[in-house]
Amino acid sequence: MSGDIQIRPLNGPDEVGAAFRVFLRAMVGLPFRDLDAAELTEPGRYLGALDSGQIVGGADSYTSWLVVPGGARVPHAAVTHVGVLPTHRRRGIVRDLITRQLRDVAARGEVVASLRASEAVIYERFGYGVASSAQSARVTLKRATLRAEVAAGGEVRLVDGGVTSELLDGIYRQAAWTGAIHRPDGWWRLAQILRDADSTSHYVVVHRTDGVDDGYAIYRPENTGGWFTSPEKVVTVSDFVALNDNARAGLWRHLLALDLVDVVAFDSLALDDVLPLAVLDRRSVALGPAHDETWLRLVDVEAALRARTYDSDDPVVIEVRDAVLPANNGSYEVSAKQTNLTNSDPDLTVDVATLAAAYLGGTRWRHLAAAGRVVAHTPEAVRRADALFGTASHPYAGTVF
Structure with missing residues (x-):
């Protein structure tokens, strides 16, 4: 614990609301909105940092799942709303919040956690690694x-006026691509x-x-x-979900045939999205x-390694070091047949964190070895690990939280 700062789960809507306002203040660029934060969070999952009873920081998460290579869905904590007031920076509060959160996640039996990082230099020291990336795209019609x-x-x-979360969630919950997460x-x-608060219309097609x-x-x-009067009329796609080719x-045919539109911009696509090949x-x-995109944390390394599939029967023994969750420390023999402590x-x-970066493929x-992040003890070990962990497509979440 940092000085006199207390870290504990928040109780009731008043504390949750106060913590959410702290998060908005800490992010600087996010607008304050009249939201009932208790309706957007799960009871017991929002941790607060309190200084003399005042909430000065917080870290939240949602109950979720993550699709791993092979199609299995593993229990997953979707970490969000992490922030500390600018008056309490550099006091180790984020460290204490994230450390406590990871221990709570482990106690819940959740195998992995992931987040979207506002700053890229914070989370690696807590064991998070970049496991998926994304890109935007602009299509000149x-x-x-x-x-x-x-x-x-x-x-x-068209379901613009009649769209419901239940309708869209019913489609999305079938997501089976590697990197997809449950949207709570x-x-x-x-x-x-x-969407309702935006003065600009949002159109929805199914x-x-x-x-x-x-x-x-x-x-x-x-x-x-x-x-x-604009010389370039742009439509931005904020959410694109397709369960099959x-x-x-x-959906492409609908978007690329829109009247009055010059450019269709996609906020987020997988790195290997096939749209450039389809035109x-x-x-x-x-x-x-x-x-x-996805900053991934393996909370239970053994369970995570066992959950995914592998492309080679040639085993590799990987020694993992985890300073925050020492139960993960050990050596794991990984192959397409089985994964065990050894x-x-x-x-x-x-x-x-390095294992997390490689985990989804x-x-x-x-590349990790070339950057000095892997110690290879045997010849050909890196090549064999690439053969094991390789996947047919890039992982991709497509969900911001």
Whole structure:
């Protein structure tokens, strides 16, 4: 504990509301909104830092799941609302909050935790590593023609006024791509509140294949004040969910055929999204720079390693070092057949943050080794680890929280 600062779970809506206001104040750039924070959070999961009874910091999380390579969903804590008042910086409060939170998450039996980092230098020391990245994209419609081979897609219907969180959640909860996480009720409520509060219209379309809803897109126009005189009318897609290739193609066809629109901008796409390959003029899709998305923490290393699948029977023994959760310290023999703690000499030694970076297949072991983050004890160990952890596609969440 930092000085006289007390770290404990928050009790009741008044404390939760106070902590949420602290979070908004700490983030500086987020607008204060008249929100009932108790409706957006889960009881018992919001930790507060109190100085003489005043809440000066907090760290929250949602009960969730994470899809890992192979398709399994592992128990997951979606960490959010981490912040400390500027009057209490540099006093170790974030350290104490995150350390306590990780121990609580472990006690709940949650295998992993993840977050979206406001600053990139905070969380690695707590064992978080960048496990997935994303990118934006701008599609110039006058040059963007889908190839003839692209699927025709199914039915797309407009649900702007009648959209409900239950409808969209019913589609999204089927997400099976590596890196996808469960969006809890509080997430959906906040998303709806923010759309309703926006003076700009948000349009929602749902895709259906053979009578089954299997995708949706949410988009909004930019600069509506000068819309009809603007030389470049832009529509931004804030949420794009497709459960299969047919849904993806059908939603593309809707978006790329919008009247009066010059550019369709996607807030977030996977690094290996196939949209640039699906158009005749690849230059019609301008991709933005890659940026970190999922900061992943393996809370129970053994359970996490056992949960995913691997692409090689050639085992690798990985020694893991975890300064925050020492129960994870040890050597793990990993192969496609089984994963177990072992007393064998390690082939590789890493800290838990480096293992998290490689866990979903988003970062190659050879790149981590080249950056000095992996100690290889045996020849070919890094190559064998790459063969084990390799995945067919890049991990991607597509969810901000």
